[in-house]
Amino acid sequence: MEDDCKPLLSSEQTAESQSYGGSTDSLDVKVKRPFHVEPRNIVDHDPQERVSAEAAILNSRVHYYGRLTASSDRLLSPPNHVIPHPEEIYVYSPLGTAFKVTGSDHSSKNPSIVTIFAIWNTMMGTSILSIPWGIKQAGFTLGILILIFIGLLMLYCCYIVLKSPKAIPYVDTSHWEFPDVCRYYFGAFGQWSSLVFSMVSLIGAMVVYWVLMSNFLYNTGQFIYNYAHNVNASDSEFGTNGSERVICPYPNTGPGGNSTMASLFINSSSSGNETSDFTSFEHWWSKTNTIPLYLIVLLLPLLCFRSASFFARFTFLGTISVIYLIALVTIKSVRLGFHLEFHWFETSGFYVPEFRVCFPQLTGVLTLAFFIHNCIITLMKSNKNQENNVRDLSVAYLLVGLTYLYVGVLIFASFPSPPLFKDCIEPNFLDNYPSSDVMVFVARTFLLFQMITVYPLLGYLVRVQVMGQIFGKHYPSFFHILALNILIVGSGVLMAKFYPNIGSIIRFSGATCGLALVFVFPALVHMISLKRQGALRWPSAVFHSLLILLGLANMVAQFFT
Amino acid sequence: MSSSAMKKKVLLMGKSGSGKTSMRSIIFANYIARDTRRLGATIDVEHSHVRFLGNLVLNLWDCGGQDTFMENYFTSQRDNIFRNVEVLIYVFDVESRELEKDMHYYQSCLEAILQNSPDAKVFCLVHKMDLVQEDQRDLIFKEREEDLKRLSRPLACTCFRTSIWDETLYKAWSSIVYQLIPNVQQLETNLRNFAQIIEADEVLLFERATFLVISHYQCKEQRDAHRFEKISNIIKQFKLSCSKLAASFQSMEVRNSNFAAFIDVFTSNTYVMVIMSDPSIPSAATLINIRNARKHFEKLERVDGPKHSLHMRMR
Numbered sequence: 001m002e003d004d005c006k007p008l009l010s011s012e013q014t015a016e017s018q019s020y021g022g023s024t025d026s027l028d029v030k031v032k033r034p035f036h037v038e039p040r041n042i043v044d045h046d047p048q049e050r051v052s053a054e055a056a057i058l059n060s061r062v063h064y065y066g067r068l069t070a071s072s073d074r075l076l077s078p079p080n081h082v083i084p085h086p087e088e089i090y091v092y093s094p095l096g097t098a099f100k101v102t103g104s105d106h107s108s109k110n111p112s113i114v115t116i117f118a119i120w121n122t123m124m125g126t127s128i129l130s131i132p133w134g135i136k137q138a139g140f141t142l143g144i145l146i147l148i149f150i151g152l153l154m155l156y157c158c159y160i161v162l163k164s165p166k167a168i169p170y171v172d173t174s175h176w177e178f179p180d181v182c183r184y185y186f187g188a189f190g191q192w193s194s195l196v197f198s199m200v201s202l203i204g205a206m207v208v209y210w211v212l213m214s215n216f217l218y219n220t221g222q223f224i225y226n227y228a229h230n231v232n233a234s235d236s237e238f239g240t241n242g243s244e245r246v247i248c249p250y251p252n253t254g255p256g257g258n259s260t261m262a263s264l265f266i267n268s269s270s271s272g273n274e275t276s277d278f279t280s281f282e283h284w285w286s287k288t289n290t291i292p293l294y295l296i297v298l299l300l301p302l303l304c305f306r307s308a309s310f311f312a313r314f315t316f317l318g319t320i321s322v323i324y325l326i327a328l329v330t331i332k333s334v335r336l337g338f339h340l341e342f343h344w345f346e347t348s349g350f351y352v353p354e355f356r357v358c359f360p361q362l363t364g365v366l367t368l369a370f371f372i373h374n375c376i377i378t379l380m381k382s383n384k385n386q387e388n389n390v391r392d393l394s395v396a397y398l399l400v401g402l403t404y405l406y407v408g409v410l411i412f413a414s415f416p417s418p419p420l421f422k423d424c425i426e427p428n429f430l431d432n433y434p435s436s437d438v439m440v441f442v443a444r445t446f447l448l449f450q451m452i453t454v455y456p457l458l459g460y461l462v463r464v465q466v467m468g469q470i471f472g473k474h475y476p477s478f479f480h481i482l483a484l485n486i487l488i489v490g491s492g493v494l495m496a497k498f499y500p501n502i503g504s505i506i507r508f509s510g511a512t513c514g515l516a517l518v519f520v521f522p523a524l525v526h527m528i529s530l531k532r533q534g535a536l537r538w539p540s541a542v543f544h545s546l547l548i549l550l551g552l553a554n555m556v557a558q559f560f561t
Numbered sequence: 562m563s564s565s566a567m568k569k570k571v572l573l574m575g576k577s578g579s580g581k582t583s584m585r586s587i588i589f590a591n592y593i594a595r596d597t598r599r600l601g602a603t604i605d606v607e608h609s610h611v612r613f614l615g616n617l618v619l620n621l622w623d624c625g626g627q628d629t630f631m632e633n634y635f636t637s638q639r640d641n642i643f644r645n646v647e648v649l650i651y652v653f654d655v656e657s658r659e660l661e662k663d664m665h666y667y668q669s670c671l672e673a674i675l676q677n678s679p680d681a682k683v684f685c686l687v688h689k690m691d692l693v694q695e696d697q698r699d700l701i702f703k704e705r706e707e708d709l710k711r712l713s714r715p716l717a718c719t720c721f722r723t724s725i726w727d728e729t730l731y732k733a734w735s736s737i738v739y740q741l742i743p744n745v746q747q748l749e750t751n752l753r754n755f756a757q758i759i760e761a762d763e764v765l766l767f768e769r770a771t772f773l774v775i776s777h778y779q780c781k782e783q784r785d786a787h788r789f790e791k792i793s794n795i796i797k798q799f800k801l802s803c804s805k806l807a808a809s810f811q812s813m814e815v816r817n818s819n820f821a822a823f824i825d826v827f828t829s830n831t832y833v834m835v836i837m838s839d840p841s842i843p844s845a846a847t848l849i850n851i852r853n854a855r856k857h858f859e860k861l862e863r864v865d866g867p868k869h870s871l872h873m874r875m876r
Contacts, residue, residue: 053785053786053787056785056787056791057728057787057790057791058726060787060790060791060794060795061725061726061790061794063794063798064587064794064795064797064798065587065725067592067798067801068586068587068590068591068592068593068801069586069592069593073593075583075593076583076586076587076593076725078726079691079726081691081692082691082726
């Protein structure tokens, strides 16, 4: 009788029984090896081995060693340098099929077209609604020129952001984002300030979302109420007559004369509640007074979810909304026709000059519209052919620019100017259509749903950054999260109540975060890295310093126009 | 005086943490319970009561603990430890930062061996070679081998480089076992004859406790170079499962339409594995052949037994 093996029959050991490579209660990945199941095809005389001999024998060893220790014991667990490269690992099913294990540290590689689409999808935000207003503020010709110019400028800045991790020598920057690059060059100051400015853009977007959601919810409710009660509200608003109605919600903001005509209609504007005969519905369903508060009930619980992966599934809604908007704009402009007159520098009646002094408002909006610099490195990492990164980025920017241009130009051009003033174009161009318009109602509903699903995602991003930096954990406690969410929601509600001008919110937050993340930091980082390589030429230094000055001017100009 | 009264030892020595316990566990299929994984040095010798190659008992010692208690115990028990040693296997951790100290302890072990068991065979294992970069392994091993051979004079030491993560551990221990078998060439000739008589594709002779391949014969080229280690691992796993039921592994037959494999007890120290690729030969025939061969090989082993103990009595 052999007594060569130590008895294994202690109760503690039988409980942790033999599983090949680890128990289910162990969360340690190292314990969960073996890494493949060898094909037990002993009948076939196929000389071609599907598995390399080294891998097969290592598998046999790992199986055996796993039996010699308790499953949570890491003594005989294979170290990383012994395991084959992820590319060489196959998983075999006993039925004979094999598939490659995608290494967990490799992001899946996408073809160029998918990357371009992902960039387009991420950049297309709600700023598309403000482009016509922005073009109006800058003047038609100047607006188009500025759009192209700012697009190219931001493309260049995005390109230097994308290049920046690769210029860092001796360090593995494969998982770095732009704040990490700033930390490398500017220390803790760089990291913190780039994070703070990134927060500005996120929180600005969340405030804009709240205002827009109130707007869309209000209009949707108004549409349903009017439809149900057969109320025809068209007479109370100042707008065009006919089947394609375009309205001017705040006619007293029209330029110059004929204010008497405008004032006749102030009293009957349905969005205010100064009229004497407003119904109780309008009292409870008010765009600025009550709806922002109703949204709290819906959205504050969603913000407190621990994980946002559920909401990430709805990103397709954003794409559908944009495509629908493009279709809507096309149809509207076909039906309304073009109303363009070119008055170059002076204001004249219904039109705006081609070149206006308040063009910085457009640059502010565009800085947020083309903003993707805080996540472009991560997005481009999954591009299959990395050498095409610059080309793909340029194509994506071109598509985004064309989309904005298309929407902006068509809405501006088709705005019926003889009865209405071009100056009436609202920062949210959907506001120029009455709540009874069916197509616009559908657009508003789409956008409402999309925003309800994106809002918690944005909140999650803010929470992860803020909580991670201050407390070190993403979810320190429910009360911390609740406090943060109340702050964010509160700012949204206050803005919706007192200053629901999304054009201003967009341009201020755009110019602020653009200052740091688009102009100053990328240019500085680029110049410093060139200097360290000894390749900084004076034209390049002058150009990049100009970039920094432009960013500063952009920001300062927002306060003065 | 019977040879079984003289239990000769196999000393497995090395610095604490050099990998001896893992090595023993892997070679002898010993379960390492978590509580025996101590953080300190071995205070007492770990007898494993393994019947290894007949009369040999495996003793595991930590050499050169930092504790003065350890050192005193070691010096006072020295003669006891180093008497009746058949084999000394000394394990060096290739990553050790205290090369001078390691060599010093190795030398003191050699002195004790020279005094107490001058006929012992000395093997040095340079272990944990997987932690060295592949292109440097040969170089580093050659350096160490030269140093060790120089230090070991007048004793002759055989050096191996090993790692539990490649085939070097199994091959090193197989070589050690091969050198410990007194009449191994004769065994191999007989094995070849046996294989040709019974028309086997391959015949392997395993050491009983460790399933290390002592000798083998194959009539044609086999494509898997690692098959010995794989068989050894599989059977050791099976033995572990058997011992959970307090049963011991005796024999196994695996058969399909293309081949038949038989694993059976052979002599008191060995197992045999016979692979037949002619499925028309019935199992019973092969088993009878193995049984008859068993008697023949037992005689071969017994021939050396008395000779061996005679040698010891004469010292």
